Amino acid sequence: MHKVKVGLISFAHLHAVSYLQALLKRQDVEVVGIADEDRERVEPYIQTYSIPYYADYHDLLNSSVDAVIISSENSRHAEMTIQAAQHRKHVLCEKPLGISKDEMQRMITVCKENGVQLMTSFPNRYIPMVVQAKDVISRGEIGRIVAVKATNKGEMIGGWFNDRTRSGGGSVIDHTVHVMDLLNWIFGSPAVEVYAEASNIFHDIEVEDTGMVHVKYANGVIAALDASWSRTRAFPYKRDLTMELIGTEGVISIDYFAQINEVYSETMGHAEWSYWGDDKDQMLIEDFITCLKEKRPVSITGEDGYNSTIIALAAYESIRLKRPVNL
The missing domain is CATH 3.30.360.10 (Dihydrodipicolinate Reductase; domain 2)
Known part of the structure; x- marks a missing residue:
């Protein structure tokens, strides 16, 4: 069975924990890494579940990961999403999608230009x-x-x-x-x-x-x-x-x-x-993974994130x- 390789970028937002737990329940998902500059924040999860740790999220993006879940501070959503798209990684981004119209439009555009999915987290x-x-x-x-x-x-x-x-x-x-x-x-x-x-x-x-x-x-x-x-x-x-x-x-x-x-x-x-x-949260993760596996558009798009x-x-x-x- 082909497994979708997923990485998590930042545990600044509390939802990252429930997303991780939902991913770990799936037989068709491999959690390939957690990236967070604050190791102490993620130490319990990398230890408990033996998940590789990355101090720099760029190193995670340079791995074989297929998709990333971004749960950073709101101001970093755009930067991280754009970087992920440029590495050809699909993205599930925590809400709000961004904190300005311009950066959200840029996120949507770059994901489309690089042929990757951008889903907004609205469970x-x-x-x-x-x-x-x-x-x-x-x-x-x-x-x-x-x-x-x-x-x-x-x-x-x-x-x-x-x-x-x-x-x-x-x-x-x-x-x-x-x-x-x-x-x-x-x-x-x-x-x-x-x-x-x-x-x-x-x-x-x-x-x-x-x-x-x-x-x-x-x-x-x-x-x-x-x-x-x-x-x-x-x-x-x-x-x-x-x-x-x-x-x-x-x-x-x-x-x-x-x-x-x-x-x-x-x-x-x-x-x-x-x-x-x-x-x-589990239903959100299930839908995100299913859309990626079936190569169909995600249910809650970057445009949806922008419009809210x-x-x-x-x-x-x-x-x-x-x-x-x-x-």
């Missing part, structure tokens, strides 16, 4: 309740969608996420792109106007920890999103994803992280939610100008 598309909601809406079962109320709240992680030069922003860019990708995918209609407000309510940090993002779509839908780092460390689960899709003939309510058991343990000092639901991120960038422009901005 929420694989959530069964989201897939079913899209199907129901496509069949017109709740009439015409008129509005969406969504939340994507989380815990303030800290570190480079709070450094605007490396992250591109705070909670707005971190939590807007996931939901906007879902709405772009469900509606198949472009966003045309964005209005946003942001503040620091919960933490004394350089970037915003609270954001409200309002989006108008060409099809007439109006969406409102709470994109914030408002979850405290004592909260039982560190993030949420909810959407209420309001149609003329019905409403669909989605709460992805409702699939939990409540755990009360004195060792933690507070209640915990033990999530037992669908593993969206420009909404977040427009939100920052709206915050700066204190008015709605057109896309």
Whole structure:
């Protein structure tokens, strides 16, 4: 059996761990290396799974690897993706695809010029309740969608996420792109106007920890999103994803992280939610590998990454100008 040779570049983003675990479950994948200038960050994984280590990601790209998964700081996505494409390696890039329009366009162009796939990491598309909601809406079962109320709240992680030069922003860019990708995918209609407000309510940090993002779509839908780092460390689960899709003939309510058991343990000092639901990261990895093996286009493209991120960038422009901005 031919195995797809995959390498991981950077564990700066927490999703890298779940991606690695998903890769290791597959018989048709060989994890050929982990590249990270911070060896201490990846030491547990290279030791536990006997995976070759690269201090310089260029050395990994010069190996026989077929594809790489990039989970670096947001500001390095473009540089690493472009380098990978120039080495003829397929790429799965963590969200947001980039932190500026120009660099994202360059990423997409260079991947196409070198004949490699560029997939954006939006695992929420694989959530069964989201897939079913899209199907129901496509069949017109709740009439015409008129509005969406969504939340994507989380815990303030800290570190480079709070450094605007490396992250591109705070909670707005971190939590807007996931939901906007879902709405772009469900509606198949472009966003045309964005209005946003942001503040620091919960933490004394350089970037915003609270954001409200309002989006108008060409099809007439109006969406409102709470994109914030408002979850405290004592909260039982560190993030949420909810959407209420309001149609003329019905409403669909989605709460992805409702699939939990409540755990009360004195060792933690507070209640915990033990999530037992669908593993969206594993489904993302399965789809990425299958697309590469079958030589078909990836399901979530670089363009998809671009189209969600420009909404977040427009939100920052709206915050700066204190008015709605057109896309």
